[in-house]
Amino acid sequence: MKLLCLLYSLFFFFVAGVSARGKFEWYGKTITLYSCVYEINYLKDFHFCPPTDRTCLCSNENSRATLAGCFAYKDRNSTYLVDYVVGYCARYFETELEANWFDKSYERFTNYARNQSEIEPTEEPIDFPLRFSSKDMDFYSEIANRFLLNYDNSIWYGVSVFGFWLLVLIVSSISYWTKVLFPTATKRLVGPVANFYRKHVSMPALYGKNKAQEMRGFKVFDGLVPTRFEMIVIALFYIFVIIIHAVNSRALKGDPVFGSTYLAELRYVADRTGIVAIFMMPLLFLFAGRNNFLQWLTGINYCTFLCYHRHIARVMFMLVAIHSVNYTILLVNRKYFGEELREPWLYWGLIATIVGGIMLIQSILYLRRNWYELFLLVHIVMAVLYVVGTWIHIDDFGYGIILYPTIAVWSFDRLVRIGRLLYFGFPEVNVKLVGDETIKMCIPKPKHWKIIPGGHAFVHFIKPTYFWQSHPFTFTNCSDQGEDKIVMYMKVKGGVTHSLYKLLNKSPGKMTTMRIGIEGPYGESTPAKYADKAVFIAGGNGIPGIYSEICDIALRSSPERKSVLKLVWVIREYSSILWFYDELVRLKNTNIETTVYVTRPDVSITNADEFTHIGSSQDGSIKSSEETKSSSSSFDGANAVGKLKEELSHVHFEEGRPDMEQLVQDEIKESPGSTAFVTCGHPIMVDEIRYHSCKNIDNEEKKRVDFFEQLQVWA
């Protein structure tokens, strides 16, 4: 995996390197040509040829001599430029020049040129070269610089966007890698500066508590709020983009090329925004991919990358919109718009702009949340259209090459996803309804498929109506008859999980077999393993990932350096324990202190019969209720709970909701040193734990406090 990651990085930078050397025109070395050509073209009172002669610039000897004289001003006649003109004249003016054209023309210039200011305006073609005043040549040189060097500069501004994100990734990965590489040093990092940074920048939600929990705005304006650190990054990005578009974009007064300062500036902005926007595309597509190597290099999770993806997309669309509006004004102004609109490059540009706008609207949280699959399908189709449109729009200008890394990262992601699916095979598994709202799947895995504690995988249920959907679920491991398997516990929601639920409810024993595809593993375990005390807090169905990670730490921690491990699980009813009973039993011989909070203990146990297997089968295989019904007639709820507690004597039970503020404070107080909180569950609960961990960073005992969120919310 790491090797793959390395190869991929190399590949990415190779492609990026190739594109940077692309075939688009750099104006830097030839800018003098354009400044002199402008000056000749915008001569008002003189002509070298009759107006019908379109090749005049190169074919007329006086025009050439004028050009040579203009080149020689301030010794701008470099060999490169002189040679370049040969190709330029052949391409655009149907004139084959000799290699030594400059020397001849310059000789003519020195012998016959007359000062422009000294001759009378005339309608007739003139038969001598012109010597421009140095003031005029400086002016035109500046005109060409501002217009054409803007293209060169825009490429560098585009590249600087990569630089910006590189810096962001380095800064964010520092905090991750120091925890991994220097765990002991990190624990001692409780000085005022570090604490201030962590308390006010890196850990908190943007404002108040909302992070996993969405911000409300009459449904349609609901949105996910970035963390404060993410928000700072995003704000800096906006500022950065504004700066790189604001600098260096003024036009000169009385610009002869565009007719006015206003139009010239419109054009400069149009060019800059267009070029910077296409440079954002590789990042945009990279950040959206599940197989983004940067996740492995930086320890930043998919959810955060998606947050950045959304903001880059917004910025990119704004740039594209400005680009399109400006060009429309420019073309309309020159009465070209109707004519140009028939050109594929123009209408595809327009299509891409509109598609980009639609994509922004179709991906609002409200639609993602309620019609995720539809959102995704439309999003992908639109993205293809956007890339195609952009390609046709920019290819003639030589910028098409920037799309190679864009398409490369996207295809790579898709290929790896297919590879992962094929590697796992499509096993036939038992799918079972356990408890009221939870579906359990036990999945045999290929031998070398790595179980990432706290990781997740995407599941395809191979059924005609929903095989194409892939849903992320965390997994934990189990061994079943000596075979290594992974288990997933899926809460019944409204989509596929609901279809499964209906299917299972109809099936005998609420169980069925089904072919599934697994794409994974994804995710990383948190650095909580390095803390002196790790508190894992799960709510409801958030338990599998939490359990998997804490067990991994318990198994691996060496006897000499044993960290304190605490597991807190908050559930609604006693009967919720049943589906995770086996796993809880397995905690018996570990050093994990487990507390289960039951928030609604009085809910009567309707499925008391299912409790009867407790204790009777230490291997923990839950017998189907049919099997046990006969023996359970005398069983009631209260009895069942008592039995449960007896069997799970290593688990501490509490009734009622935990007070998260108190819990966090107590855990820190009792900790022998640093404390790490890892949590997954209801978004409000997760946000609350983040909030209180953050508040306790500068505790009196100077103990290091860390917070890691396993919950990822992107829809």
Ligand SMILES: Cc1cc2nc3c(=O)[nH]c(=O)nc-3n(C[C@H](O)[C@H](O)[C@H](O)COP(=O)(O)OP(=O)(O)OC[C@H]3O[C@@H](n4cnc5c(N)ncnc54)[C@H](O)[C@@H]3O)c2cc1C
């Ligand atoms: C990293 C991760 C790990 C998860 N692990 C678990 C787990 O172990 N157990 C568990 O019960 N749930 C888990 N979830 C949540 C689970 O993915 C969703 O509940 C499931 O996809 C809903 O499917 P549905 O079609 O029935 O839901 P719907 O009713 O269609 O949607 C319910 C909600 O689920 C979200 N959702 C739907 N489809 C997707 C998708 N393809 N990708 C991301 N989010 C989606 C949306 O927010 C939506 O509002 C996890 C989510 C993530 C992101």
Ligand SMILES: NC(=O)c1ccc[n+]([C@@H]2O[C@H](COP(=O)([O-])OP(=O)(O)OC[C@H]3O[C@@H](n4cnc5c(N)ncnc54)[C@H](OP(=O)(O)O)[C@@H]3O)[C@@H](O)[C@H]2O)c1
């Ligand atoms: N990585 C991931 O993204 C990931 C992984 C796994 C699961 N999930 C998702 O996470 C969710 C798990 O939750 P669930 O639906 O099973 O149950 P839930 O609604 O989260 O409820 C679980 C328990 O948490 C309690 N609780 C809620 N808010 C609390 C708070 N602020 N403080 C203390 N306790 C609180 C509830 O108490 P009350 O009864 O008092 O409300 C309840 O007992 C699911 O939606 C699942 O799909 C996501």
Ligand SMILES: *[C@@H]1O[C@H](CO)[C@@H](O)[C@H](O)[C@H]1NC(C)=O
């Ligand atoms: C540039 O022009 C000068 C004359 O002004 C000449 O001596 C020199 O050789 C020219 N350089 C090139 C590269 O042609």
Ligand SMILES: *[C@@H]1O[C@H](CO)[C@@H](O)[C@H](O)[C@H]1NC(C)=O
């Ligand atoms: C023409 O202009 C040059 C400098 O631009 C100057 O040196 C020269 O004297 C001028 N010639 C005449 C005849 O005015």
Ligand SMILES: *[C@@H]1O[C@H](CO)[C@@H](O)[C@H](O)[C@H]1NC(C)=O
């Ligand atoms: C999987 O679980 C078993 C116990 O069921 C454990 O012995 C084994 O080490 C676990 N494997 C991994 C990779 O976590």
